[in-house]
Amino acid sequence: CRARHIKCDERKPTCRHCERKNLPCKQTDIIVPCNWDEPPAPPQTSNNTAATPSDDPAPASTWEVIQQSQSTIPQSHPPAPPLTTWPSPSPVPPNLYITDESASLLRIYQHGVGPWMDVLDHTQRYQRDVLRLALASPLILHALCALAAKQMSRADASAPPSLWEPLAARYYGESLRLLIRALAEDTSAAATEAEGAGVGGAGGEGGGGTGRTRKREETLTATILLASCELLAAPSADYARHLRGALTLMQTGGIDFRSASRLEAAGLWVFARQDVAMAVAGxxxxxxxxxxxxxxxxxxxxxxxxxxxxxxxxxxxxxxxxxxxxxxxxxxxxxxxxxxxxxxxxxxxxxxxxxxxxxxxxxxxxxxxxxxxxxxxxxxxxxxxxxxx
Structure with a gap:
């Protein structure tokens, strides 16, 4: 029971406990209505990295973004090789694009939904490594802020909807635009690499593999964060749509627990938890x-x-x-x-x-x-x- 924070037998419309005590019964909603029907507003902070022209139509979900990007991937391009340990990218100075607002949302993520993401990972990859990535990646930064704001819109019952929902929608929309850019860059790099392999044989490998595997890790992490945000908005209504984006990246990249980096493996466990939970619920x-x-x-x-x-x-x-x-x-x-x-x-x-x-x-x-x-x-x-x- 949500009102009294006690275990409920979920009998409809009134559980046995509330019926026996003659109390109003407020059970946990499995299906939560999504309030993202309107296109997200553009970012209010000019320092945030722009991804696409403002007149481009806003994508609806990570699944649509990745589905569109997959149609342009060269068929001759093989899956990326298994990830190995690589040095962390040099962080961009935080004051270039991290505002007071986004910094506050990062702290909310760090002490709120972040520990839940890492509940089966004592190394805390989604609290430590992902927050490090946010210092160098606008995509990860916006995805984290979107998830933190969406979680607060569900957890902070005393706050008016106008407080957290607009923030969640704005960061979510910008995250999707940045994800489109990241996937487009990866597709372009794959096409260039495929051409080089066709002309010069093995000469097309070089140092590009490290950059591509690094981008693969960043893209998958952002997709899992955004899918988690979508599940908070509508956990049971067509839940598969929210998970298929990450699943497509895993399949096309040949990513499983044998080939994944440590951060990717942490993300795979988050994905597996969501997949199993939604399968049992549905x-x-x-x-x-x-x-x-x-x-x-x-x-x-x-x-x-x-x-x-x-x-x-x-x-x-x-x-x-x-x-x-x-x-x-x-x-x-x-x-x-x-x-x-x-x-x-x-x-x-x-x-x-x-x-x-x-x-x-x-x-x-x-x-x-x-x-x-x-x-x-x-x-x-x-x-x-x-x-x-």
Missing amino acids: KRGLLWGVGRWGCDWSGAGDAEEEEDWWGRKLLWLLARAVECVFVDADGSGLASRVEPVEGLLAELEEWRGALPRSFEGLRLKGGLAEGLDEMWFPIDSAGMVHAFV
Whole structure:
């Protein structure tokens, strides 16, 4: 129940608890109406980097942006090679385009939705690495600001809609324009590289690969941030549309957990969480089948001591359970499943039996409204695991 912050059995129209207490029942909305029907206003700050002429029609979503860009990618261009560690780009002086407004939104992201993005990543890539990228990338900066403003529009019930919604729409619209530019530059570089490979053979490689893989990481990260923003606006209404943009980049770039950089891998786990959550909520199959994840759980070593590792493995098991129950988005049916459910249940019990003690949580008697007990987990990812279970 949203009004009293207690667990609800979600019975419609009134849950049993509210019916028994004769209380008004306000349940959590799964489908949230989107308020982005109007084109986003242009940025108010002249220092912000412009991406396209102001008279260009505003794109509607990351999926539309990436779908349009894919139609111009040269077919002869192979997927980008797996990413390796590369030096961070030299940051642009922040005062060139970071205003007081955007700096405030970055802080909101850092202490608000950022920890949620990293709930299964103790290295905090989406708080540390992504914020570093924002100092050098207007695309990442605007995507972070859009997500922070959209999250505040949902979390700050006391604020009028005119406070956060216009900010979210403005930064979101500018992010899409910057994403169009980034994809166009990548397409142009791919065409040039393909021509060089055709004329000079291997001479077309050179140092361009590092730049392209760097842009690939930035583009995928921005797309996942913007998809998260779209899901906050409309989490269940055609949720697949919001995730297909990032999925297309992953497929065309050949990106999975085997080939991804560390930041990309963190983004893939964010994407996987969203895909699994939306599949369970909508009783549908996955967009990104588990067989394409490329996970390797062998030789984890010290990683098994961290709660985020156990949380990621549970997400992987949950995704496999979804595949056993629902038809995938690619049309594969239940009859095609070769994995016995009994084997999956055995793996789940093995996972549960090996959990560290930090997953037990501490029960606080009467810590919630109506005298209900509260469970406190010192490690956030341990509490997230119980939400999965």
